[in-house]
Amino acid sequence: MESKIEDKDLYELFDIQITATESEIKKAYRKKALHCHPDKNPDNPNAAALFHELSLALQILTDAKARQAYDKVLNGKKAAQIRHKELDSRRKKLKEELDARERLAELRGKKEDLRTDAEKLQAEIDRLRKEGAKIVQQENELLKQEMSKKFTSTEPVPWDSAEYRIKIKWKAEKTDDTNGGYTYEELHRFLLKYGDIIGLIVSTKKKGSAMVEYATQEAAEMAVSYEKGLAGNPLTLSWVKGPPPKHRAATTSTLVNDNDFESLVMRNLRQAEERKRLIAEIQAGLIDD
Numbered sequence: 001m002e003s004k005i006e007d008k009d010l011y012e013l014f015d016i017q018i019t020a021t022e023s024e025i026k027k028a029y030r031k032k033a034l035h036c037h038p039d040k041n042p043d044n045p046n047a048a049a050l051f052h053e054l055s056l057a058l059q060i061l062t063d064a065k066a067r068q069a070y071d072k073v074l075n076g077k078k079a080a081q082i083r084h085k086e087l088d089s090r091r092k093k094l095k096e097e098l099d100a101r102e103r104l105a106e107l108r109g110k111k112e113d114l115r116t117d118a119e120k121l122q123a124e125i126d127r128l129r130k131e132g133a134k135i136v137q138q139e140n141e142l143l144k145q146e147m148s149k150k151f152t153s154t155e156p157v158p159w160d161s162a163e164y165r166i167k168i169k170w171k172a173e174k175t176d177d178t179n180g181g182y183t184y185e186e187l188h189r190f191l192l193k194y195g196d197i198i199g200l201i202v203s204t205k206k207k208g209s210a211m212v213e214y215a216t217q218e219a220a221e222m223a224v225s226y227e228k229g230l231a232g233n234p235l236t237l238s239w240v241k242g243p244p245p246k247h248r249a250a251t252t253s254t255l256v257n258d259n260d261f262e263s264l265v266m267r268n269l270r271q272a273e274e275r276k277r278l279i280a281e282i283q284a285g286l287i288d289d
Helices: 010-014 022-036 047-061 064-086 089-109 117-131 134-151 184-192 217-226 258-284
Strands: 166-169 197-202 209-214 236-239
Touching (some): 010 047, 022 047, 022 134, 047 064, 047 117, 047 134, 064 117, 184 197, 217 236
Antiparallel strands (some): 166 236, 197 209
């Protein structure tokens, strides 16, 4: 049989102390809810029930009157557990009989509220259910936003030049001392116009073969797309392990001021125009190869 929410230790459910502040309770709720959210656990049939339990626990612990009533019941249970452990069976029975007589006498002397602590807690839970769960709705909205950030990260992928080396091929006979017209210096001149080169290796064992690594993805992609080398013996550039994924723009920090942002925009525009000009010149054959 499924236990009632009031029978559980809600502080233990959130892994927090009974003295936790409302801010600490909300933080603990988000941490727990992220792990058991039904959207993240479609194959777990208990995920929805646990998420509902966490939501109700949040309602109780963030409502002053409901928490006060719950704490009174919880402290009573803990005190009773301690007493029961310390007393042997005979003394326990006597203590229970004494408690019953005292409770009866107390109830007879009261005129305002004759409900037990458990009944008062249940009344507070019923009140929360009727009033709605605004605080739970707010926390769940924050939870969705946090989950959305994790699932749609816009962090750029770091460029690994070694992972995206470029192989270069051209025609050259084994006995050709000129290697088809290409020396290290000649190849370096052709390739440097696209950006900084980390490494360039011209094969000494196989004629008409070389390999290059660029410092940036943009330079590497432009070289593969546009470099043709000598008109009489064109170069063929291709990826050794396949092309890299397309650029994903990093989000602009919200900490930059207006002047910084304006400078950043202008610099990006100038770089974009420079790239357009370089590509146009390459395509028109204006760059001296």
